[in-house]
Amino acid sequence: MSKTCRQVEWIFTPEDVARIRFAFSPIWELVISLRAVRDPARHSLHLPWVRAVRPRLAGLDLTELFALVPPQGYVVDFLTPPPESPMPDFAADLERVRRADPERAAAEAVRANGSASGGVARFVADPEAGVVRVADTLERYWAIAFAEFWPRIHGLLEGDVLRRVRRLAAGGARELFADLHPSVRWTGDRLAVTRPRQYSEPLGGEGLVLVPSAFYWPDVAVMMKPYRPMLVYPATGAGTLWDEGPPPAPGALAALVGRTRAQILIALAEPATTSVLARRMSITPGAVSQHLGVLADGGLVTRRRLGREVVYRRTPVGDSLVCAS
Template identity: 75%
Template sequence: MQKKSCHVEWVFAPDDVARIRFAFSPIWELVASLRTLRDPARRSLHLPWVRAVRPRLAGLDLSELFALVPTAGYLVDFVTPTPDTPVPDFAAELDRVRRTPPERAAAEAGWVSGADPRIVERFRADPEAGVARVADTLQRYWEVAFAEFWPRVHGLLEGEVTRRSRQLAAGGARELFSDLHPNVSWRGDRLAVVRRWEYSAPLGGDGLVLVPTAFWWPDTAVMVEPYQPMLVYPATGVGTLWTEGPPPAPGALAALIGRTRAQILTALADPSTTSALARRMELTPGAISQHLTVLSDGGLVTRRRMGREVLYRRTPVGDSLVCAA
């Protein structure tokens, strides 16, 4: 007999689509990376990162984090709060973890299965102290194994948010969710996500936060009440995350406008910000800005402000130069 699939389902009122927002979360990526460390075969795209950080972790006790974030199944929600700003800061997110009510943390620890029961019981016996220990360990783990790599992950996720925001604005919810992930489907006024448990509820005016991820690839994840509804899905282009350096510049184009400007123009296959380009190109934002000014004056790129960010994209003339080269 075929097993019936289960779903988490959110019911949208007419104005709930307008409350969809995108964000990404450094602490979510940090927590997700714990599973990557323990099961790298499952997330083999991140093997370069695993090889780089494992030697650094010899003196760091991650046993309590591993117990609360097992390799499969439920992990405690309090370590991955729903982002409350489009681009949250790790320190601010960690502060939210520290402020978790002890009774909530104890209850969530009790829902974890497959972990060392002695570690879980120690946490639940004094959850206030347990939350403080977990936050301190997350801080040390970030400093040792993740902070150095965050700018690269940030650039990937920033590009994904930009692309998906345009998709939502142009085509609405139906187009957005049509290719978000095979486990995600839009059903008229409902968004369904395949899970191992059943849940259905109206969004109720809270909005839905869509969070692209690199380290949770290739899976999805959800959060429901008492947290703000959140859907985590794999970002496009995760396979390029650990590719070194800027994209190659076509020789003819490099000869025409210079190698660095050719690389920038090639990198603008998708719109990007100055800061994201700087991280990818391993140049200063000031240097990138100077090159973008020249490309803009030459009619090869255009700029558009979206909120606090300025996005650069190739013009049709820029597209034709890259394609011809």
């Protein structure tokens, strides 16, 4: 069978169809974004973001992560565990990376590089220490280059999920998968994804996790056993993510109102509730509510009750501060 004819095929029972679910993963986006940092020319969609963050990365050694996340092909699975919850939480994702099985992580590192030499030699020599080391580096990378941009990425992915859920509710699996990606085909009880390998297995009642991605655009990725089956597909509208450039970095604004409040103000480019902001920023609703209270008292945001929810939006003063930063 030629390489172009190979496919990953999942066989669905009615229970599997009922257990299709959507989620999105901050750590998936973070890990895949390394490819854009490493080779911006291949990922021109994200050039505005790369230009904004590259100067900040001068003091961060990403060599080991680059070895585990090659420019093309297989990415080690232990760095991108399938989401367990529809509520994205970077801290929880990172903790799952820290708990990765060292032997499996070492085997995946060899698979990503073709051997245990070169950039992964140190990792493979002591994978237990390597897992801790790369998790620590990911945590620093998130803080330096990703956290302040996550609300915009989150908004894009959340919008895609809402659209897909409506399609699933309206037309079932056939309607859902009809335009997910040209390489994805639904045949009634099977989902086939064109990939450079051959695989066909029943889902066995586990269902399938569908994960939209901004940084993996325009391709699809799959994850199979021993992990929970997952299909990553390009999020609708990913091409517009940086249309107006990256969100303003909250440097001076953070010095004025605090980093988290600056990020909340930036995230309120569109009105949002406390719970939506908490999900986007991976902090508790209580913490968001306290910050919103301070911002409201300072005249930077306003609140309005819509039914049972309270929606927050920036005031003109809040807009001017964000734009000035």
